[in-house]
Structures are given as structure tokens and as C-alpha cells.
Amino acid sequence: MTELHLALLAGAPRHGYDIKHEHDAWFPDSRPLAFGQVYATLARLQRDGLAQVVETRTDGGPERTVYALTEEGERRLRAWLAEPAAAAGSGADEIVRKTIAALHTGIDVRGFVSRQRASHLRRMRELQRNPPGAGAAEQLVREHVIAHLDADLRWLELATELLPSSGQQQPLRTATERNNP
Amino acid sequence: MSTVELSGVSHAYGRTQALRDVSLTVAPGEVVAVTGPSGCGKSTLLLLAAGVLRAQSGRVVLTGTDLAGADEAARARIRRRSVGIVLQFGQLVPDLPVLDNVALPLLLEGHAPREARAAAAGWLDRVGLDVPPTTLPSELSGGQAQLAAAARALVTGPLLVLADEPTASLDTATGRQLLDLLVTSTTAAGGSVVLVSHDNAVAARADREVRLRAGSVVHEVALS
Known part of the structure; x- marks a missing residue:
């Protein structure tokens, strides 16, 4: 926070x-x-x-x-x-915080979304390459992580669709501008 | 030599610009995912890479041959020998039994029918499609047709597999198995795979993601 x-x-x-x-x-x-x-x-x-x-x-x-x-x-x-947020279930809130903060501050929001997407896909790829144990419990735990990664990725796609194009976004004001509004 | 190389390719359908100045190089053994929302140009990119569509501008070099200088017959020959294509709805030949559909690329290349059908039967088995060989495409479900299309794409041992939403009609487990088969059997022999999909689980199988939006590349990252 x-x-x-x-x-x-x-x-x-x-x-x-x-x-x-x-x-x-x-x-x-x-x-x-x-x-x-x-x-x-x-x-x-x-x-x-x-x-x-x-x-x-x-x-x-x-x-x-x-x-x-x-x-x-x-x-x-x-x-x-x-930095992208941790690509795990617990990172979900942080992804929203970062994306919204990037949108409001005008700090490279497209870059952030793109890095976050890559980070999530890499994690998903890693999980796909290492199958979980054969037990139902192990598989369920794994599927839960994958489903959450997928949900985050879909949300990031939506963010990409709704983002203003780079020209429209307000740049962050300098420290001097900010302190003398 | 790249398996396929698109340089500055643009393509329009009438007044609708489907692709704008897109470049993509796929190395031998590489798996590339092309992602993006519906209508972003993913399928057009795939059809251009396969030489099914001719680029209106830019250059496509497929397994060393510049497609601009190749006529339709030459392009069909390269496609038959070097490329396996899996389209979303299977696109099987309606009048041919499923076994002959899968054997078709080998039959067209002049292989003996018996040998071609034996190879086709082997691939039907590997993709997990368990139906009588005389089954007609109209008797297959969407998912079964997609499995048959995958078997047909792999039967020649292609240098390049181009797959458009290859798991769209399949349940999660079958989709994953098919994807595994497409990727591992192709790359193990040094071939490359281009997966067009809006499914994140498909994209996560790739070594690299190329994301399109409104016909242009908006993001390209290595995943491996």
C-alpha cells in the first residue's frame, strides 16, 4: 500500500x-x-x-x-x-492496484500491462511444463492457480482494450508543477 | 534459414485493412503464439504465412522460397511438402472418409495408398480419434473434426505447423493433449509451430508471443 x-x-x-x-x-x-x-x-x-x-x-x-x-x-x-506483480493468486490485488495507479498517474501503463502479461504467461508456461502430482488434490491446487492466472490475463486484455492510446494519456507532472498547483 | 519470414506485410479485404506492415520471423524449432482480439488480423497472418493468401505488399519467404515469385501450383507444392495447417473447424474434404482425409497430403505427393493410409491410421491413433476409418466428416463432431485436421497436418512431418485456434472445439484436457502433440512432434524434428489463438493456455505453450491489435503488432515478448 x-x-x-x-x-x-x-x-x-x-x-x-x-x-x-x-x-x-x-x-x-x-x-x-x-x-x-x-x-x-x-x-x-x-x-x-x-x-x-x-x-x-x-x-x-x-x-x-x-x-x-x-x-x-x-x-x-x-x-x-x-515491475510486474507476482504472477500468483496473491498478486491479483496488486495487479489491479498497479494498473489503476499507472492509469491515474500516466506512468507507462501500456508498458506495465505488457510486462505483466508476459510475466503471467511465463508462469503459466512453467506450470504447464511441470505437471502436478497424480493425486486429485495436487491437480485441483494446480488448476486453481492456472484458472486465476487466466482470469488475470483476461482482465489485463480488457485493460488493453480500454486503455487510452499513448497520445491521450496525461504525463505525470514534474515535482515542481506538483508542489505549486 | 528461418522457417518462415514475413517482412513488412500488409493485406486488405476490400476497404478493410486486415494487416499493416507486420514482420514476423519464425526460427527452426520455435513455437510462436499470435494472439489478439477477434478481427485483429491473426488468421490473415496465418493464411499469408501458409501462402494461401498472397501478400498485397511486403514479402513472405516460406522455407527458403520467396512466395512472391511462386505461382499457385508452386505455392501449393511447398504447402503440401512443408506446411501442416489446422484450421478452427477442421476443414476436411466432405466426401472423403476420415482416413483418406488424413492420408490425402501423402496421396497427393504420390505415396502408395497402402503406405499413406497406414501412416494416417497411426496419426489418428496418436491424436486420440477413435472412429471407424470409413467415417465421413459429416458424421464427426466439431472436436473430432479438429483432431482429424491435426492428424492431417502432422502426417507429412511438416517443417511448419500453422494452427488457427486448434483447441477451440475441444474440452480442456483433450485440447492440452492435442497441443502437446502438435508442439512436441513438430519441434522434436526441428520443425516450427505458429499457434493463432485467443486462449491464454495456448499462448503459454509458445516460446514467444506476438500480439496483434487492429492489424499491427502491439507487443512481442519471449516467454522461454
């Missing part, structure tokens, strides 16, 4: 409340992000030099601390999106 918070900060500096609402808008069918988690993550990002406080706003209400991505944070975000 650390990197996803970086993606949520990539568009513009935000305070915790904004980040929570942006996250819930990106993933409307997922469990809403808890405020406590957002603030804990932001504190960690700041400690690690991935985000910095740029402003404290009151806007007539409670005081809100506005965070922005640092250059190190942007490097970390790009590195995260350059």
Missing part, C-alpha cells in the same frame, strides 16, 4: 482526507481506506523521505497537513510500476 499512497500523491499535493477520498474513488468496489491507515502511511512516507509536508491548511475547519511527493518518492513509484 505504500506505493499506492505515492501514486495517490502523484497528481497533486493532498492531505490525508483527500487521499482517502481519492483512493475510494479509484477503487469504488473495494473496502474504503481507513483514515488511521492513511495517516500512519503518510507519517512513514515522510520519515523515509518519500513525501514531504508542503503546507498546513485550516480552511475554516480542522488543521490539515498537505503532503507532496518528493523526487525520491517519484523514483520509488516509477520503480514499483516498472
Whole structure:
């Protein structure tokens, strides 16, 4: 989730409340992000030099601390999106997170989808070349993994169909642009 | 020498551009998957590689012969000797019993009928099609016709097998067995396989994936 918070900060500096609402808008069918988690993550990002406080706003209400991505944070975000998620059942949520983050931040989403597809196909190929044990249980476990890889691959195909062409996608703003909206 | 090499190939059906400037080289022993959504040009690519369609621009070199300079008879001869084609619905000759359908490429090459039919019977057995040899294509299910088509494609020991959705009419287990047979029997003899499919399990059998969208290559990655 650390990197996803970086993606949520990539568009513009935000305070915790904004980040929570942006996250819930990106993933409307997922469990809403808890405020406590957002603030804990932001504190960690700041400690690690991935985000910095740029402003404290009151806007007539409670005081809100506005965070922005640092250059190190942007490097970390790009590195995260350059790597496909693990091609296993547990990687499924991460694939969605990365694809949506790439779409929103404008960081090479086609490249990401293409690398993820290759990574999944390689895993499927590996499994096909190593037959499971002869027992029903071993076969069922194997088929479960293959079915999930296939479902992810179909979802990635859909992503490819729905993606904006490279010219239409907004590039990620520079750190200076982002910190002076 | 590449088994087949397409360079800058384009093809249109009337005003519909099916392929735009596509290049693809398949090395001996290599298995390539051509994937993409319906209508992306996959089947056209396969028919051009087989010399069934003539490229309107660009160049196709099949087992060392530039198809641009070959007339229909020459192309048919190369196809018969070097290429095995498996199409989605089998495409068997309707009036010939299944055994003769499978023996046909050998019969056309002048092999003795007895020898050709014995080889055909062997391949029908290997693909797992257990029907009387006199069965007509109209009496076969879609899946059985696809198995017979695979046997017909493999009977000559081709240098290149071109398969268009080869497992589409088969259940998962039979599809996997057929794919195994197409790939292993061809590559073991140094032949190459091009699998056209939108099935990820088929694509995952390949050494390389070439993905088409709207007639152009959008992604090409090594899987091995």
C-alpha cells in the first residue's frame, strides 16, 4: 500500500482526507481506506523521505497537513510500476492496484500491462511444463492457480482494450508543477 | 534459414485493412503464439504465412522460397511438402472418409495408398480419434473434426505447423493433449509451430508471443 499512497500523491499535493477520498474513488468496489491507515502511511512516507509536508491548511475547519511527493518518492513509484506483480493468486490485488495507479498517474501503463502479461504467461508456461502430482488434490491446487492466472490475463486484455492510446494519456507532472498547483 | 519470414506485410479485404506492415520471423524449432482480439488480423497472418493468401505488399519467404515469385501450383507444392495447417473447424474434404482425409497430403505427393493410409491410421491413433476409418466428416463432431485436421497436418512431418485456434472445439484436457502433440512432434524434428489463438493456455505453450491489435503488432515478448 505504500506505493499506492505515492501514486495517490502523484497528481497533486493532498492531505490525508483527500487521499482517502481519492483512493475510494479509484477503487469504488473495494473496502474504503481507513483514515488511521492513511495517516500512519503518510507519517512513514515522510520519515523515509518519500513525501514531504508542503503546507498546513485550516480552511475554516480542522488543521490539515498537505503532503507532496518528493523526487525520491517519484523514483520509488516509477520503480514499483516498472515491475510486474507476482504472477500468483496473491498478486491479483496488486495487479489491479498497479494498473489503476499507472492509469491515474500516466506512468507507462501500456508498458506495465505488457510486462505483466508476459510475466503471467511465463508462469503459466512453467506450470504447464511441470505437471502436478497424480493425486486429485495436487491437480485441483494446480488448476486453481492456472484458472486465476487466466482470469488475470483476461482482465489485463480488457485493460488493453480500454486503455487510452499513448497520445491521450496525461504525463505525470514534474515535482515542481506538483508542489505549486 | 528461418522457417518462415514475413517482412513488412500488409493485406486488405476490400476497404478493410486486415494487416499493416507486420514482420514476423519464425526460427527452426520455435513455437510462436499470435494472439489478439477477434478481427485483429491473426488468421490473415496465418493464411499469408501458409501462402494461401498472397501478400498485397511486403514479402513472405516460406522455407527458403520467396512466395512472391511462386505461382499457385508452386505455392501449393511447398504447402503440401512443408506446411501442416489446422484450421478452427477442421476443414476436411466432405466426401472423403476420415482416413483418406488424413492420408490425402501423402496421396497427393504420390505415396502408395497402402503406405499413406497406414501412416494416417497411426496419426489418428496418436491424436486420440477413435472412429471407424470409413467415417465421413459429416458424421464427426466439431472436436473430432479438429483432431482429424491435426492428424492431417502432422502426417507429412511438416517443417511448419500453422494452427488457427486448434483447441477451440475441444474440452480442456483433450485440447492440452492435442497441443502437446502438435508442439512436441513438430519441434522434436526441428520443425516450427505458429499457434493463432485467443486462449491464454495456448499462448503459454509458445516460446514467444506476438500480439496483434487492429492489424499491427502491439507487443512481442519471449516467454522461454
